[in-house]
Amino acid sequence: xxxxxxxxxxxxxxxxxxxxxxxxxxxxxxxxxxxxxxxxxxxxxxxxxxxxxxxxxxxxxxxxxxxxxxxxxxxxxxxxxxxxxxxxxxxxxxxxxxxxxxxxxxxxxxxxxxxxxxxxxxxxxxxxxxxxxxxxxxxxxxxxxxxxxxxxxxxxxxxxxxxxxxxxxxxxxxxxxxxxxxxxxxxxxxxxxxxxxxxxxxxxxxxxxxxxxxxxxxxxxxxxxxxxxxxxxxxxxxxxxxxxxxxxxxxxxxxxxxxxxxxxxxxxxxxxxxxxxxxxxxxxxxxxxx
Amino acid sequence: xxxxxxxxxxxxxxxxxxxxxxxxxxxxxxxxxxxxxxxxxxxxxxxxxxxxxxxxxxxxxxxxxxxxxxxxxxxxxxxxxxxxxxxxxxxxxxxxxxxxxxxxxxxxxxxxxxxxxxxxxxxxxxxxxxxxxxxxxxxxxxxxxxxxxxxxxxxxxxxxxxxxxxxxxxxxxxxxxxxxxxxxxxxxxxxxxxxxxxxxxxxxxxxxxxxxxxxxxxxxxxxxxxxxxxxxxxxxxxxxxxxxxxxxxxxxxxxxxxxxxxxxxxxxxxxxxxxxxxxxxxxxxxxxxxxxxxxxxxxxxxxxxxxxxxxxxxxxxxxxxxx
Amino acid sequence: xxxxxxxxxxxxxxxxxxxxxxxxxxxxxxxxxxxxxxxxxxxxxxxxxxxxxxxxxxxxxxxxxxxxxxxxxxxxxxxxxxxxxxxxxxxxxxxxxxxxxxxxxxxxxxxxxxxxxxxxxxxxxxxxxxxxxxxxxxxxxxxxxxxxxxxxxxxxxxxxxxxxxxxxxxxxxxxxxxxxxxxxxxxxxxxxxxxxxxxxxxxxxxxxxxxxxxxxxxxxxxxxxxxxxxxxxxxxxxxxxxxxxxxxxxxxxxxxxxxxxxxxxxxxxxxxxxxxxxxxxxxxxxxxxxxxxxxxxxxxxxxxxxxxxxxxxxxxxxxxxxxxxxxxxxxxxxxxxxxxxxxxxx
Numbered sequence: 001x002x003x004x005x006x007x008x009x010x011x012x013x014x015x016x017x018x019x020x021x022x023x024x025x026x027x028x029x030x031x032x033x034x035x036x037x038x039x040x041x042x043x044x045x046x047x048x049x050x051x052x053x054x055x056x057x058x059x060x061x062x063x064x065x066x067x068x069x070x071x072x073x074x075x076x077x078x079x080x081x082x083x084x085x086x087x088x089x090x091x092x093x094x095x096x097x098x099x100x101x102x103x104x105x106x107x108x109x110x111x112x113x114x115x116x117x118x119x120x121x122x123x124x125x126x127x128x129x130x131x132x133x134x135x136x137x138x139x140x141x142x143x144x145x146x147x148x149x150x151x152x153x154x155x156x157x158x159x160x161x162x163x164x165x166x167x168x169x170x171x172x173x174x175x176x177x178x179x180x181x182x183x184x185x186x187x188x189x190x191x192x193x194x195x196x197x198x199x200x201x202x203x204x205x206x207x208x209x210x211x212x213x214x215x216x217x218x219x220x221x222x223x224x225x226x227x228x229x230x231x232x233x234x235x236x237x238x239x240x241x242x243x244x245x246x247x248x249x250x251x252x253x254x255x256x257x258x259x260x261x262x263x264x265x266x267x268x269x270x271x272x273x274x275x276x277x278x279x280x281x282x283x284x285x286x287x288x289x290x
Numbered sequence: 291x292x293x294x295x296x297x298x299x300x301x302x303x304x305x306x307x308x309x310x311x312x313x314x315x316x317x318x319x320x321x322x323x324x325x326x327x328x329x330x331x332x333x334x335x336x337x338x339x340x341x342x343x344x345x346x347x348x349x350x351x352x353x354x355x356x357x358x359x360x361x362x363x364x365x366x367x368x369x370x371x372x373x374x375x376x377x378x379x380x381x382x383x384x385x386x387x388x389x390x391x392x393x394x395x396x397x398x399x400x401x402x403x404x405x406x407x408x409x410x411x412x413x414x415x416x417x418x419x420x421x422x423x424x425x426x427x428x429x430x431x432x433x434x435x436x437x438x439x440x441x442x443x444x445x446x447x448x449x450x451x452x453x454x455x456x457x458x459x460x461x462x463x464x465x466x467x468x469x470x471x472x473x474x475x476x477x478x479x480x481x482x483x484x485x486x487x488x489x490x491x492x493x494x495x496x497x498x499x500x501x502x503x504x505x506x507x508x509x510x511x512x513x514x515x516x517x518x519x520x521x522x523x524x525x526x527x528x529x530x531x532x533x534x535x536x537x538x539x540x541x542x543x544x545x546x547x548x549x550x551x552x553x554x555x556x557x558x559x560x561x562x563x564x565x566x567x568x569x570x571x572x573x574x575x576x577x578x579x580x581x582x583x584x585x586x587x588x589x590x591x592x593x594x595x596x597x598x599x600x601x602x603x604x605x606x607x608x609x610x611x612x613x
Numbered sequence: 614x615x616x617x618x619x620x621x622x623x624x625x626x627x628x629x630x631x632x633x634x635x636x637x638x639x640x641x642x643x644x645x646x647x648x649x650x651x652x653x654x655x656x657x658x659x660x661x662x663x664x665x666x667x668x669x670x671x672x673x674x675x676x677x678x679x680x681x682x683x684x685x686x687x688x689x690x691x692x693x694x695x696x697x698x699x700x701x702x703x704x705x706x707x708x709x710x711x712x713x714x715x716x717x718x719x720x721x722x723x724x725x726x727x728x729x730x731x732x733x734x735x736x737x738x739x740x741x742x743x744x745x746x747x748x749x750x751x752x753x754x755x756x757x758x759x760x761x762x763x764x765x766x767x768x769x770x771x772x773x774x775x776x777x778x779x780x781x782x783x784x785x786x787x788x789x790x791x792x793x794x795x796x797x798x799x800x801x802x803x804x805x806x807x808x809x810x811x812x813x814x815x816x817x818x819x820x821x822x823x824x825x826x827x828x829x830x831x832x833x834x835x836x837x838x839x840x841x842x843x844x845x846x847x848x849x850x851x852x853x854x855x856x857x858x859x860x861x862x863x864x865x866x867x868x869x870x871x872x873x874x875x876x877x878x879x880x881x882x883x884x885x886x887x888x889x890x891x892x893x894x895x896x897x898x899x900x901x902x903x904x905x906x907x908x909x910x911x912x913x914x915x916x917x918x919x920x921x922x923x924x925x926x927x928x929x930x931x932x933x934x935x936x937x938x939x940x941x942x943x944x945x946x947x948x949x950x951x952x953x954x955x956x957x958x959x
Contacts, residue, residue: 180384181392184451187348187382188404188458189374198403202394335801336772445890473657473828473891478872478884485881500801507874507882526880544806546831548873549944550858558810559803562771 025278028271035268039086048077050084050238062256070256072247078257081238082264088232088239089265092154093219097212099158100165105208107162108169113177113196123170126163134160135222142231150233153226157219165215172207176200206283213276217269224265240265294325297462297494298347298380303356305339305346314566316342318518320356321593324462329488329495331509331526333502333541337563339518340498344464347496348382349373361461378404381455385467387447393440397424397450398431400439404457423453426490427483445476452483456491463488464496469504481508502545506530511599514538517563517574520593524600534602537575573605581606619687619789619822620646620669626681627661627668636894638664640846641682648789651816651823653833653854655869656843659891665843666794666826668692670709671699687789704735708783712795714775718767724778725751725763728785735786750781753818755811773804780811787819794826809836830873834858839928842866845892845902848921852929858944862924862936865903871943901934909935 038045048067062070069078111119141156142148176182177200185195220240226232227241240261247257305317317339324330334340345351347358349365358365363376384390391400401420405411411419424431427449439447448468455463465484469477485508488495499505505512506526513523514535522535533539540559546552561578564570572590576582585605593603627639639661646652656662667673669684671691684691687706689698711717719727728750729743738746744763751759754777767775776796783791793812797805813836816823825833833840833854840857842850842865850863861867871885889906901918904910913934921930924939 179392180386180390183350184382184384184390184454185392185403185407186350187377187380188454189378189407190403191374191407194407198395199392203392335803443890474830474869475657475872475887476890478874478886479888481874482884482886485883501874502802503874503876503878506876506880507878507884509880530876541802542876544802545876546802546805546809546829546834547876548830548834548858548870549875549877550834550855551944552835552877558806560807562773562804 021278021282025275028274031267031271032275035086035264036090038083039090042080042083042087045083047083048080050076050081062254069260070254072243072257073250073254078243078260081243082240082261085238085240085243085261086264086268088150088227088237089220089223089241089268091150092157092223093216095150095154096157096161096219097215099154100161100215101169101208101212103158104162104165105169108166109173109196109200109204111166112170112173113192113200119170122166126166129160129163130167135225138222138226139229139231142226148231148233150237153223153232157222161215161219165211168211169204169208172204173200176203206280210276210280213272213279217272217276220265220269220272294328296323297326297361298324298496299357299359300347301357301359303343303346303358304354305342305351306354309567312567315518315569316566317346317353318569320515320520322513322520322523324494324496326461326494327492328510329497329508331505331512332496332498332515333500333505333512334515335500335541335563337517337566338515339566340500340515341466343515344382344466344496344498347464348377348380350382375408378408378458379460380462380464381458381460382464382466383448383451383455383468385471387444387451387471388440390451391439391442391447393438396436396438397429397442398435400450401454401457403454408458410458419457420453423456424450426456426487427453429453444472445480448472448480449483452480452487456487459491460493462494462496464498466498467500470499470501477504484508502530502541503547514541517566517569519574520603521575522600522602522604523593524597524602528597528600532608534596534600534607535575535604536579536581536606536608539608573603617648618645619648621685622669622682623685624682625665625668625684625692626679627664627673628679628681630677630679634895635679637897638846638894639668640897642843642846642848643682644841644848644851646790646822646824648822649820650839651813651825651837653837653840654824654826654843655828655830655833655840657828657869657891659845659894660843661846662826662828662843663794664846666709666792666824669824670707670792671702672709704731704786704788706788707790707792708786708788710776710779710783710791710793710796712798714772714779715767717779718775720767723764723766724770725765728778728782731782731785747781747785750785751778753784753815754778754781755807756781771804772800773807776800776804776808777811780808780815784815784819788821790822790824791816792824792826795828796825797832798827798829805832812836830870842869845894845897847902847932848930849903849933850931851921852924852931853927856925856927856929859942860924860929860939861942862931862939863933864907864909864935864937866931867937867942868906901932909937911935 059071059073059075061067064070067077067079069082071077107122111122137160138156142153145152182195182199185199223232223239224241224244227239228245230245232239232241243261244258251258300320300322303317303320307314307316320343332340332343342351346353353366356366360376360380365373365376368376398420401423402416405416405419421431424435429446429449439450442450469480472480481504487493497505497508509526511524512526512529514521514537516537522529522533522538529538530542533542543557544559559578564577570577572588573586576586579586591603591605593601595601596607623643625639625642626637629636629638642665654662654665668680669691671694673680680692682692686702689702718724725744725747728747732738732743732746733740748759748763751762756762756774756777770778796812797808800808809832812823825837827833837854839852840854841848842857842863844865850857850861850866857866868887872887874884887906892902892905899918900915904914907914911934919932919934921932923929924931
């Protein structure tokens with residue numbers, strides 16, 4: 001009876017058709033790492049303090065040995081201010097995105113998995129919020145919620161990002177939740193929680209991570225815009241947006257002052273977008289026919 | 291038939307879907323029993339409700355009406371943990387082998403999933419069960435256990451699905467078009483494997499498929515569905531030789547035999563099934579049936595026994611004409 | 614059979630260049646097709662049957678594909694023909710019906726417009742004439758109330774009706790060759806029978822040749838004059854339909870026949886299976902591609918690929934070092950004796 005028919009089948013595995021992530025991806029990761037480390041350990045770095053005004057001697061110097069990226073109109077070191085400014089930009093953007101994903105992601109996953117009334121309500125609410133330009137909401141709230149702090153800015157940006165995150169995670173979950181393996185898990189007796197963590201989460205994680213990257217990049221821009229409008233942290237705490245804002249008046253005298261914070265912002269956003277994009281395609285398991 | 295134990299009893303099963311404000315009756319009152327140890331084949335064309343029936347039995351689709359009794363326990367009124375627990379006695383294998391397995395999980399974890407859900411086996415015991423199951427379905431666990439499901443082809447995925455469905459030692463297996471996505475040579479391997487496992491594990495099967503030859507090959511009895519209703523149910527050899535319902539006869543004559551000498555019936559069923567949104571009155575097959583009369587339009591034929599174990603829902607069953 | 618061939622395929626190769634290397638999807642295929650013939654091409658997935666039919670149509674993409682050999686269709690060379698040259702052949706000389714009617718129809722255009730458009734572009738008909746002809750075509754392929762359906766969108770039709778529309782479009786410019794690639798695979802049995810009957814009927818009415826590409830031996834058994842059996846991109850057996858079914862010499866043909874469940878066999882008939890699965894085309898060695906799965910394989914089979922040889926003068930060819938004896942087809946045994954397959958337990 002226990003014949004060994006067709007046993008020990010010669011299995012030819014499909015090759016994992018992964019393209020390597022590429023050198024540029026690692027350069028971007030490296031750049032993100034440098035930014036993060038510099039922001040975290042700014043206090044221990046051998047740099048000037050961000051408020052050290054150098055007795056107002058070296059004003060608007062441009063790059064030099066003692067000030068690698070030059071000084072501003074008050075004689076403060078630009079490199080130092082960019083590094084301390086990264087704290088605000090990165091802190092706000094990482095904080096806001098993780099908060100938004102924690103709330104929006106859980107709701108999005110749950111709604112897409114359970115469908116029904118809850119999904120209908122949440123999705124309608126998210127659509128209403130998405131129809132309203134979130135930057136205006138952010139400006140409105142921050143205008144009245146004073147004194148402004150990094151925490152408050154983070155919360156406001158996080159809250160306004162939730163609807164978008166909800167939509168993205170919901171869509172990603174939806175395509176995974178209609179697969180038969182979800183049904184299979186269900187009929188084996190898996191609880192909803194188990195299905196969401198074991199079956200759905202691994203399949204939406206790549207989408208989520210890549211969206212986090214791109215989300216962080218866009219929050220950096222939002223924070224920069226807020227700072228530019230004078231709605232971010234107060235002037236004594238440097239942020240990239242603040243720096244660009246302040247330097248407007250002396251742009252003709254000292255273009256470095258605009259250039260460097262802009263460049264810092266630009267490079268970081270580019271890195272984040274590229275990292276997000278590569279992660280998504282790298283972990284895409286959709287079959288290539290043939 | 292009376293000396294056999296009924297494992298699954300289905301009474302008046304109805305499934306309605308709401309679609310754009312209208313009610314689609316996908317399954318409209320099914321009654322049948324499945325006896326312990328047998329294979330019941332369920333055939334019909336797309337849209338006849340055969341897959342919905344299978345899903346309603348598993349309660350992945352909620353039945354609108356009716357009762358499902360599995361091994362003496364009524365499933366339709368169960369909820370929560372009780373339902374999840376009881377449902378493990380019945381397992382299902384799906385049509386799309388690739389989509390049935392989570393591409394991001396390892397084969398051995400997929401097969402162990404039911405065990406992990408219930409904590410019914412842990413450590414070495416768990417590994418041993420998974421090892422045996424994979425071995426049994428012809429996937430070498432030592433080499434492939436740690437691979438991801440996405441690396442396997444359709445036939446292999448279906449083997450892994452079978453292994454997973456057996457982990458909780460179910461009494462019953464519902465196979466929903468489980469070989470229709472596979473190549474002929476792979477299909478034959480899976481069908482043979484299924485027959486062997488049925489013996490070894492003492493399984494009862496509900497085999498849902500559109501391919502009449504495949505269904506006959508594995509089934510003891512066959513049920514034919516048309517537009518949510520059952521037309522005919524009976525022993526497979528008998529029914530294929532002497533179908534009593536005109537629809538069964540047309541289905542069989544349309545089936546293509548891989549033999550140039552097979553009789554090519556020119557009596558091809560014309561037309562297409564009507565919409566389940568608006569099914570015909572009386573007998574649902576009457577709009578395509580060449581033998582339909584006014585009676586067929588006014589009165590719905592009920593499933594009645596023509597010979598022991600062979601029932602047909604037709605006012606003018608064909609066997610009476612033949613006899 | 615006396616008419617000259619309309620299609621001559623000589624040593625055709627189609628190789629895809631992919632990230633993994635060279636994929637020889639079609640590896641040296643030669644055959645001819647006569648004007649009034651129905652040819653079946655049978656094979657499992659990966660056998661190259663679909664790639665072959667697309668190459669014959671000239672539908673292979675230009676990049677990452679290497680084509681070799683020749684395809685002569687009514688005097689036109691298809692291999693390496695430019696898109697412009699092909700456009701003069703498509704529709705009027707060769708047409709194709711694909712497996713999935715939904716993707717071969719434009720979902721946002723009415724079916725009537727899709728047919729009349731091709732008539733106006735290809736044949737330069739006036740708008741009114743094209744409409745009349747389009748309705749005639751819809752009637753020809755058996756679409757009820759064709760005048761009303763003229764304005765229907767593809768999504769409003771059932772799968773069977775859609776496939777009829779696709780056939781109507783394929784026939785709109787009276788091609789001499791109709792290539793049908795799995796034309797009934799997604800359809801129900803009763804609809805499948807309708808479509809196959811329709812193709813057969815239209816073939817004699819429109820006097821065209823038909824190539825029926827399928828994985829299902831049942832589809833080709835009674836409706837073709839000749840059959841090609843493909844495995845791993847090559848022809849392993851070719852001949853008149855009866856020869857292939859009753860006198861096949863290649864073990865793969867036998868295995869394919871035996872592993873197909875049959876309605877005429879009693880239930881629980883043990884199927885005779887082919888172990889393993891189709892080969893990985895990237896890693897073909899020099900031997901017969903079927904050898905690893907073949908019960909009759911010898912060292913010669915594993916080292917040297919057999920070429921096609923003649924089984925009879927009627928164009929029956931097979932590629933095998935250890936051919937099966939003539940007349941041992943399971944169908945012969947079935948027809949003469951009691952069904953023999955029942956006790957074929959391994």
